[in-house]
Amino acid sequence: MASIHFIINPVAGGGNSLEKLVEAINTAFNRETGAAQLHFSEYKGHAKEIAELLVKKSPTCIVACGGDGTINEVASVIAGSDIKLGIVPIGSGNGLAANLRLPKDISIALQLIKQENTKKIDAGLINGKYFFSNTGVSFDAEVIKIYENQKAKGFAGYLKACFFGMFSFKPVAARISFGKHIIEGPQFLLFVSNSNQLGYGKSLTPNALPDDGLLDIATVEKIGFWEKIRLGYLLLRGKTLNFEKIRIERIPQAAIKLPEKIFTTAQVDGEFIYFKTNKFTITVQPACLTVIVP
Numbered sequence: 001m002a003s004i005h006f007i008i009n010p011v012a013g014g015g016n017s018l019e020k021l022v023e024a025i026n027t028a029f030n031r032e033t034g035a036a037q038l039h040f041s042e043y044k045g046h047a048k049e050i051a052e053l054l055v056k057k058s059p060t061c062i063v064a065c066g067g068d069g070t071i072n073e074v075a076s077v078i079a080g081s082d083i084k085l086g087i088v089p090i091g092s093g094n095g096l097a098a099n100l101r102l103p104k105d106i107s108i109a110l111q112l113i114k115q116e117n118t119k120k121i122d123a124g125l126i127n128g129k130y131f132f133s134n135t136g137v138s139f140d141a142e143v144i145k146i147y148e149n150q151k152a153k154g155f156a157g158y159l160k161a162c163f164f165g166m167f168s169f170k171p172v173a174a175r176i177s178f179g180k181h182i183i184e185g186p187q188f189l190l191f192v193s194n195s196n197q198l199g200y201g202k203s204l205t206p207n208a209l210p211d212d213g214l215l216d217i218a219t220v221e222k223i224g225f226w227e228k229i230r231l232g233y234l235l236l237r238g239k240t241l242n243f244e245k246i247r248i249e250r251i252p253q254a255a256i257k258l259p260e261k262i263f264t265t266a267q268v269d270g271e272f273i274y275f276k277t278n279k280f281t282i283t284v285q286p287a288c289l290t291v292i293v294p
Contacts, residue, residue: 003059004029004113006038007047007074009066009091014153017090021065021106028110041070044271048073059083061292063113067091068133068199072269076130079123079288086113086292092154093199093270096133099210100293113292120287121210124194127280129268131194132210132289137258137266137280138190142169144267155200162232171222172261178217178254188228189220189246190256192282199270204240205248213286214250221245256280 006025010018022038029036039054041047047064051074054062063086064074075085088109089097100121103109124131134140146168147153147161171186193205193216208216220231223245231243240246258264261278 004036004061005054005059006063006065007050009041009070012066012091024106024110048077051077061086065090068095068269069271071096075132075289084118084290084292095197095199096195098197099195118290119293121289121291123285123288124215125283131268133195133269134193135268136191137264138172138187139169140191141265141267144272148272166228172258175257178251183219186222187219188223191218202235214252215284216248217251217254218248252284254282
């Protein structure tokens with residue numbers, strides 16, 4: 001494989017995999033031949049900046065080494081091009097990688113990249129910003145906000161953030177329209193997904209597919225404390241669809257308005273983001289990203 005670049009988030013997954021990853025890349029691709037070049041991100045958004053510089057060199061493949069946030073930054077740059085995206089999932093949740101059945105073992109993931117078997121997947125857009133796994137403007141955004149500002153990380157960290165989020169998050173008044181349907185009222189959950197994985201094997205939209213040209217939108221209206229506990233329990237058990245108040249629709253696009261908001265907190269592929277608007281257009285860009293898969 002010629003002209004392959006690895007963009008590595010050195011703090012992904014707590015940074016525990018960095019030394020092993022670098023050694024494995026050097027072993028698998030032999031940098032002395034110029035087959036692979038390594039680039040390290042230093043701050044949020046840096047992986048995207050690196051990818052933007054690399055596309056000018058017309059690489060055949062760019063590999064994102066990190067979690068869903070790193071993948072988003074790289075994939076957002078090469079979506080719509082012929083450049084292949086490789087993924088070495090060393091982040092915390094690794095939702096998209098799990099949906100694509102990518103191996104967690106670094107050496108196996110690198111061998112997979114060398115085989116170059118690919119498939120096209122869709123991308124979602126929220127006000128023009130790409131998401132490849134999911135996005136949301138409700139409880140999930142509150143959880144990500146708490147998670148990014150606490151010391152506890154990993155699965156235990158997400159559970160802690162969910163617990164505190166149950167008390168701090170107030171359902172958001174929303175008007176959601178898609179096709180001939182309109183949903184109005186306070187929403188505890190307003191979540192749009194392109195994949196069937198949140199990470200750690202958990203899912204709010206278990207039937208979502210990244211290559212069907214559609215997005216899954218999941219909504220849950222205002223619910224009480226014990227209903228929140230029940231939803232969390234079913235999520236952990238992989239039985240989200242058994243929750244009586246969850247509504248999931250498969251859509252090509254949607255319009256969302258949050259009339260009581262001026263600015264909006266959101267999450268995009270597990271990264272907290274602040275939108276200076278209360279109106280959102282959700283669309284899908286079918287088969288726009290070429291990903292290396294098993």
